[in-house]
Amino acid sequence: MTLLSPVVARGPLARVNPVAKLGAGLLIAAPLILSVDWVSAVTALILEIPLMAMAGLSWRMFWLRTAPVWIAAPLTGVTIALYGEASGQVHFQWLFMHVSDGSLSLAVAATFRILAIALPGVALFATVDPTDLADGLSQRAKLPSRFVLGALGGLRLVGLLIDDWRELEVARRARGVADTGRIRRLGGMAFALIVLAIRRGSTLATSMEARGFGARTARTWARTSPWGWREWLLLAAGAAISATAVAVAVATGSWNLILGGQA
Structure with missing residues (x-):
């Protein structure tokens, strides 16, 4: 099993419809995208802890899945702190780098915003099966079935790219052309991989x-996409988290709407 494959979990939210998980994630992310402040992001992050705990991931799998987020968020904050717009007292300046009160505040807000937006999405979608997601998008979100099924077929073949790459390496080593010129060999293998992907995609489309x-008639589905009280409860939780984060930020005077030109 790779980090990209769905995890078999037993948490209360593990079997919730993927469309509800997607909707909850969008509801949580909406106010965090509209405002640049750390109060709303921290509030949302604290309220998301129960949702992430109920996702059904073990601690080891949670940290493995969210490791890129924990790495990207601080790096983004450091970049903004060094190269963000200077305002207030300047603490450090050298060439294009300047650390000021404004850039530090923006860096802290950006770091917590990334964590608050990405962590629940990764935790909730770690247990989503691509077929269940496709069923939900077509049956519940009413997206075009041709688009959804085509995307599902392509997604199912992503894992084969890794196997194709390994087979190309083995084949080139067997011919004795993989020992030198690794950078030049990388371009050739990438081109060969693209050719294999195009051929496999054409075969999949034809089949x-x-x-x-590709029929335009109404489709039937082998499995129905369930929707009940658990899905509505998850959406309500996402809306409550967003509303609480906004209310706390407005009450503390830290709400900084991007569209208002205050950021």
């Missing part, structure tokens, strides 16, 4: 058309 996936 799907032959099986009627």
